[in-house]
Amino acid sequence: MLENKIVEDLILRYNSPVPRYTSYPTALEFGALEDSALAKSYGALDTAKPLSVYIHLPFCANQCLYCGCNVLLSRRIDVVDSYLPLLLDEIRLKTQLLHNGEGGKPLVSQIHFGGGTPNFLHLSHWDLLFEGLHRYFDFTTDAEMSVELDPAVLTEGYLPHLRKLGFNRVSYGVQDVTSKVLEAVNRPQNIDHIKDVVVESRREGFSSVNIDLIYGLPHQTLESYQSNLAFIQELMPDRIALFSYAHVPWLKHHQRRLDASALTTPTEKLRIYLSARERFEKMGYEQIGMDHFGLPGDSLTEAYRNKTLHRNFMGYTTQKTLDMLAFGTSAIGFVSGVYMQNHIKMSGYRNAIQNQNAWFEKGFAMSTEDALRHEIITQLMSNFQIRFKEIEEQYGIHFTEHFAREMTDLEHYVEEGHAEMDSTHFETTETGSFIIRHIASVFDAYRKGSEQKGFSKAI
Numbered sequence: 001m002l003e004n005k006i007v008e009d010l011i012l013r014y015n016s017p018v019p020r021y022t023s024y025p026t027a028l029e030f031g032a033l034e035d036s037a038l039a040k041s042y043g044a045l046d047t048a049k050p051l052s053v054y055i056h057l058p059f060c061a062n063q064c065l066y067c068g069c070n071v072l073l074s075r076r077i078d079v080v081d082s083y084l085p086l087l088l089d090e091i092r093l094k095t096q097l098l099h100n101g102e103g104g105k106p107l108v109s110q111i112h113f114g115g116g117t118p119n120f121l122h123l124s125h126w127d128l129l130f131e132g133l134h135r136y137f138d139f140t141t142d143a144e145m146s147v148e149l150d151p152a153v154l155t156e157g158y159l160p161h162l163r164k165l166g167f168n169r170v171s172y173g174v175q176d177v178t179s180k181v182l183e184a185v186n187r188p189q190n191i192d193h194i195k196d197v198v199v200e201s202r203r204e205g206f207s208s209v210n211i212d213l214i215y216g217l218p219h220q221t222l223e224s225y226q227s228n229l230a231f232i233q234e235l236m237p238d239r240i241a242l243f244s245y246a247h248v249p250w251l252k253h254h255q256r257r258l259d260a261s262a263l264t265t266p267t268e269k270l271r272i273y274l275s276a277r278e279r280f281e282k283m284g285y286e287q288i289g290m291d292h293f294g295l296p297g298d299s300l301t302e303a304y305r306n307k308t309l310h311r312n313f314m315g316y317t318t319q320k321t322l323d324m325l326a327f328g329t330s331a332i333g334f335v336s337g338v339y340m341q342n343h344i345k346m347s348g349y350r351n352a353i354q355n356q357n358a359w360f361e362k363g364f365a366m367s368t369e370d371a372l373r374h375e376i377i378t379q380l381m382s383n384f385q386i387r388f389k390e391i392e393e394q395y396g397i398h399f400t401e402h403f404a405r406e407m408t409d410l411e412h413y414v415e416e417g418h419a420e421m422d423s424t425h426f427e428t429t430e431t432g433s434f435i436i437r438h439i440a441s442v443f444d445a446y447r448k449g450s451e452q453k454g455f456s457k458a459i
């Protein structure tokens with residue numbers, strides 16, 4: 001465990017706003033994108049390589065106050081009845097733009113359903129959705145098919161049905177198990193029911209079960225957090241995502257309803273993180289990237305060990321599929337070097353599909369320099385290192401010449417003991433891993449003014 005003084009020093013010096021780099025450039029750099037970008041980027045896609053697909057199912061019946069997702073609140077199931085035909089139309093229209101060599105269907109090796117609460121859907125909705133998906137895509141035999149579920153509202157018979165459709169990975173948002181915290185964030189949930197759900201997932205044969213926890217919520221303390229760690233120890237999921245709460249009430253207005261005076265202090269937050277990390281390691285987990293932990297044998301754990309981990313909007317992944325087709329309200333795709341975000345509001349999304357124009361909320365077309373910096377930032381955020389030669393070979397540059405200014409910043413982190421560097425590579429030390437967002441921002445050509453842009457704080 002790090003000494004108290006080092007913890008205090010890290011907080012004092014580095015607890016400033018900085019991006020999480022789920023994309024580079026970050027979504028705040030996105031701007032207006034012409035409709036022509038759609039046909040151009042889809043038409044240029046190399047469909048010989050398997051694709052990654054993301055589908056956004058935005059509905060939730062209840063507003064959790066910490067939520068940072070794009071959600072449509074509703075208690076009426078008929079919202080799904082009108083959403084699914086739009087979604088399938090969107091998939092049909094966009095896949096028509098792909099060039100499939102023999103005219104076959106594009107091949108998908110990874111599909112992820114996020115939300116919102118995907119299990120807001122009834123099982124008949126899933127049947128309809130999959131009937132459509134099989135119309136437009138083929139799936140590799142070992143395709144990763146994953147879904148985010150809210151275990152608190154998961155009904156009987158749901159998991160076996162998803163397994164029959166082909167799902168093999170499931171991720172549960174739990175966040176905290178103590179009633180005081182759950183009340184403060186407006187997330188009622190029965191912990192015993194959640195335990196049963198996790199046990200059932202194993203029984204049903206999901207090959208990977210992930211649990212999300214958050215630290216930094218109101219009323220969490222180092223002491224109260226031990227209940228969350230005991231909960232993990234009892235269930236031993238294959239993966240744990242331990243997210244730092246991002247308090248951005250200026251972007252997510254419902255967060256204003258949280259009692260900000262009860263929020264965990266930065267020092268307590270870092271202590272909770274360190275204590276969780278130590279306990280997870282004792283349980284046999286290994287740290288994966290910035291905020292994930294996995295059991296040995298899990299594919300993400302192995303990828304991190306081999307330094308082949310990658311990162312996209314969905315988090316960490318073993319597959320270096322830069323291209324991701326994304327469907328549904330607010331979904332962000334990345335195709336042939338172009339980020340494209342769908343409309344966030346249902347009305348805009350519906351109009352785009354029905355009129356087949358004004359497709360985007362916003363987007364960004366990457367330059368070669370952006371792609372180079374994207375690769376370096378992804379390597380840092382995923383594997384905590386940069387291998388200079390690999391970057392040089394991939395992009396035809398001389399690293400230290402191309403990044404002369406950035407090298408000075410990297411040397412500064414080395415002098416401070418947060419990293420080690422030689423002529424072949426740069427790699428963070430333990431303290432450097434806590435401030436990886438700051439270190440990655442060295443390569444962010446748009447980083448100036450992070451404070452004004454309203455990113456969450458690093459710790």
Ligand code: SF4
Nearest residue numbers: 060063064067069116
């Ligand atoms: S269930 Fe998830 S997506 Fe829905 S409001 Fe809560 S945190 Fe947000």
